Amino acid sequence: MSELRSLLVVDGNVVQRLRTVACCRESGVPVIRQAGSGAEALAVLASLVRPPDLLIVDLDMQDMDGVELIEQLHTRGISAPLIVASGLEVSLIQSVEAVARNLGLSVVAGMRQPLDLAQLAALLERFVPVQAAARMATPCEDAPAIRTDALSRAIAEGDIKVHYQPKIDMRTGEVQGVEALARWQPRGAASVRPDRFIALAEREGLIHDLTLAVMHQAMAQAADWNAQGLKLSLAINLSPMLLDQPSLVQKITGLVHQHALRADQLVLEITETSLIDVMGAAPGVLARLRLKGFGLSIDDYGTGFSSMRQLASIPFTELKIDRSLVHGAHQRNNLRVILRSALEMARQLDLVTVAEGIETLEDWRLLQECGCSLGQGYLIARPMSAGEIAGWMVAHRARQDWFRGTGGRPA
Ligand code: C2E
Ligand code: CA
Ligand code: CA
Numbered sequence: 087m088s089e090l091r092s093l094l095v096v097d098g099n100v101v102q103r104l105r106t107v108a109c110c111r112e113s114g115v116p117v118i119r120q121a122g123s124g125a126e127a128l129a130v131l132a133s134l135v136r137p138p139d140l141l142i143v144d145l146d147m148q149d150m151d152g153v154e155l156i157e158q159l160h161t162r163g164i165s166a167p168l169i170v171a172s173g174l175e176v177s178l179i180q181s182v183e184a185v186a187r188n189l190g191l192s193v194v195a196g197m198r199q200p201l202d203l204a205q206l207a208a209l210l211e212r213f214v215p216v217q218a219a220a221r222m223a224t225p226c227e228d229a230p231a232i233r234t235d236a237l238s239r240a241i242a243e244g245d246i247k248v249h250y251q252p253k254i255d256m257r258t259g260e261v262q263g264v265e266a267l268a269r270w271q272p273r274g275a276a277s278v279r280p281d282r283f284i285a286l287a288e289r290e291g292l293i294h295d296l297t298l299a300v301m302h303q304a305m306a307q308a309a310d311w312n313a314q315g316l317k318l319s320l321a322i323n324l325s326p327m328l329l330d331q332p333s334l335v336q337k338i339t340g341l342v343h344q345h346a347l348r349a350d351q352l353v354l355e356i357t358e359t360s361l362i363d364v365m366g367a368a369p370g371v372l373a374r375l376r377l378k379g380f381g382l383s384i385d386d387y388g389t390g391f392s393s394m395r396q397l398a399s400i401p402f403t404e405l406k407i408d409r410s411l412v413h414g415a416h417q418r419n420n421l422r423v424i425l426r427s428a429l430e431m432a433r434q435l436d437l438v439t440v441a442e443g444i445e446t447l448e449d450w451r452l453l454q455e456c457g458c459s460l461g462q463g464y465l466i467a468r469p470m471s472a473g474e475i476a477g478w479m480v481a482h483r484a485r486q487d488w489f490r491g492t493g494g495r496p497a
Contacts, residue, residue, distance in 0.1 A: 089214055090139045092117035094166075096127040096155065097144040102199060106142060109203045113210040124150025128158055137166040139215035144199060145172040145182055153182055160189040167192040169209070173199040180420060234290045237283055240270055241295050247271045248303045249469040252478070253321070253440060253462040256454045259489030261482065263319030263353070265462065266304035267469045268296065284325070293325045298337065305345040305352075307472050312347070316479075321353040321383065326360030329368035339378055349379030353404060356382065358390035361400070369400060376401040383440070387411075387428060394431055405432040409443020409463070416448035429456050454491065461489075 093115050097103035103120055110118050119138065121127035124147055131137060141159075145152030152170060159166075168186055170193060172179050179196035186193050195209055240246055250264035270278035287293040301322055308320045328334050342349055354375060361384070376382055383404035384397065388411040397405075407428055415421040425441075432439045441453045444463030453461060466489070467478055 090115045090210055091215065092119070092138040093140045093142065094119045094121060094127065094130060094138045095142045096121045096124070096147070097142075097171075098122055098147040099144065099199075102144065102201075105203070106201055106206070109201070109206050110142075110210065113207050115210065123147055124152075124155040124158070127155060128162070131159075131162075131164055137164050139166065140169065140194065140210075140213060141166045142169045142171065145170060145179070146174065146199075153185060156182070156186045156189065156191065160191060165191060167194050167213075169193075169195050169197060169206075171197045171199050171201060176418075177420060180418060232278070232283055232286055234286065234292070237270070237286060237290070238292055238295075240272065241287075241292060241299050244299070245271055245273065246296060246299050246303075247277075247471070248300055248307070249471055250304075250307075250475060251462060251469040252467045252475075252482070253319075253460045254466055254482075254489060256441075256450075256458050256461050257490065259486035261318065261479065262460055263321060264475070265321040265355070265469075266300055266323070268300050268323075269469075288325055288327050293327055294331075297322075297325065297328060298341070301338065301341050305341055305347055308347055308351060309345040310472075311475075312351075317351070319351055319353055319381070320347075321355055323385065324354045324356050326356060326368070329356070329371045332367055332371060332374075334371055335374045335378065338375065338380070350381065353381035353383050355385040355406060357385045358387050358392050358408075361390065361392050361396065372400050376403070381438075388424065394435070397431075398435055402435075402437060404438040404440060405435075406440040406442055407458075412441045412443045412449060412453065412463070413445060414449070416446070416452045422452070425453070426456055429458055433457075450489070451491075 093110055095103055095106050095110065095118065097106065100122065103122065107118055107120060117138070119130055121130050143152050143155060147155070150158070152172070156168070168191060170179055170182050170186065176198065179198070183193045183196045194213060197205065247269050248266045249269050251267060252261050253263050253265065254260060255262050268280050268284070270283055272278070284293070287296045304320055304322060308318065311318055339349070342352065372382060381403040382401060383406050384402050385406045386408040387405050388408040405428065407425065411421055411425055411428070415425050429439055438460065439458045440460040440462060441458045442462045444450050444453065444461050444465045446465060450461060450465055467482070470478060
């Protein structure tokens with residue numbers, strides 16, 4: 087039974103609308119409202135104290151097309167999640183989805199009309215309304231603002247813990263390495279995700295100490311794994327703000343020596359969007375890090391507008407494709423085209439390719455087919471503490487054939 091409590095179906099075509107409503111009713115949604123036009127939908131929404139849990143919007147309406155309606159929702163601050171539907175081509179549905187997402191609206195799915203009712207029923211079944219999701223997730227927007235002095239203390243007192251997310255070879259299924267991801271673990275309280283404190287650390291001049299704390303912990307862990315015969319590459323996120331400081335090279339090499347590691351075991355990830363700001367000392371710092379043997383990765387590739395020339399001017403060794411290009415690529419032609427061209431570009435520049443955010447078997451197979459080198463994402467493993475890695479490795483070995491493409495579906 088779906089957790090959805092209320093929903094609004096907006097469709098100018100009566101037959102289509104009633105078909106959708108009937109499917110929602112069969113899925114057990116208790117309150118279903120209908121509107122035959124954009125204006126009617128806005129009137130219904132204006133009469134409600136709280137927006138419905140979900141809006142199903144047909145894009146082809148007479149008075150106000152779906153895009154106008156979506157813009158109106160945004161203007162009026164109505165942020166209910168959307169399913170967008172249309173009898174027109176898939177690429178159009180996908181671009182309207184992008185419009186809605188750019189406006190900050192959440193899009194659950196884009197669907198062709200007439201709707202595939204089995205697919206709709208499955209979506210409704212899986213759908214978790216925002217309020218329920220907020221109850222389950224760690225508080226984020228509602229959580230109190232983080233204070234700079236608390237973060238500073240957390241760094242000094244060792245409350246920043248590193249979690250590790252495995253990356254595996256897409257041909258063999260073997261574990262190739264891990265990415266170190268910072269978690270703030272206040273004593274006796276829930277863990278805080280980095281999106282809540284990295285930007286603060288950057289703004290308040292704490293990113294340097296935070297990064298060194300992460301590096302120190304992660305390198306000690308890598309040394310420990312090395313001693314156990316487990317050779318894993320270690321990826322570390324570098325804020326662009328650190329690249330202004332030529333002393334960074336010496337600090338990182340110092341840590342590598344302290345933990346008796348080799349520089350080529352490490353990959354430093356720098357986001358594509360930050361490359362625009364890479365000026366001043368940064369190109370020199372990156373070149374020196376590469377000369378010392380560190381791998382350099384372009385993180386979140388696909389979220390910025392870097393050109394091949396720009397990328398080729400910095401000695402990167404790896405291209406890490408953002409999950410917005412990876413997730414759902416098997417069912418979206420436009421994503422597949424961008425993915426293939428990114429992988430082709432990486433091949434020409436002789437870069438290792440990593441796809442992040444792989445969540446489904448279909449996306450995994452597609453990337454494997456396209457020749458991507460490494461995969462990372464919830465399908466393989468979520469980030470975990472160092473202590474959980476050994477147990478995960480054992481479980482992974484049992485699923486490795488599947489990842490390679492020679493075994494049955496993983497459990
Ligand atoms: P990122 O570098 O892009 O790291 C990947 C993020 O995607 C991680 O979020 C990871 O948990 C999440 N992720 C991995 N697989 C999947 C998947 O299949 N689906 C989905 N939906 N998400 C997936 P996390 O740990 O919350 O980190 C967020 C960001 O915070 C990181 O993004 C990185 O930019 C930043 N960050 C984390 N640790 C550090 C750090 O030590 N230093 C700096 N400068 N930034 C850090
Ligand atoms: Ca990263
Ligand atoms: Ca990333």
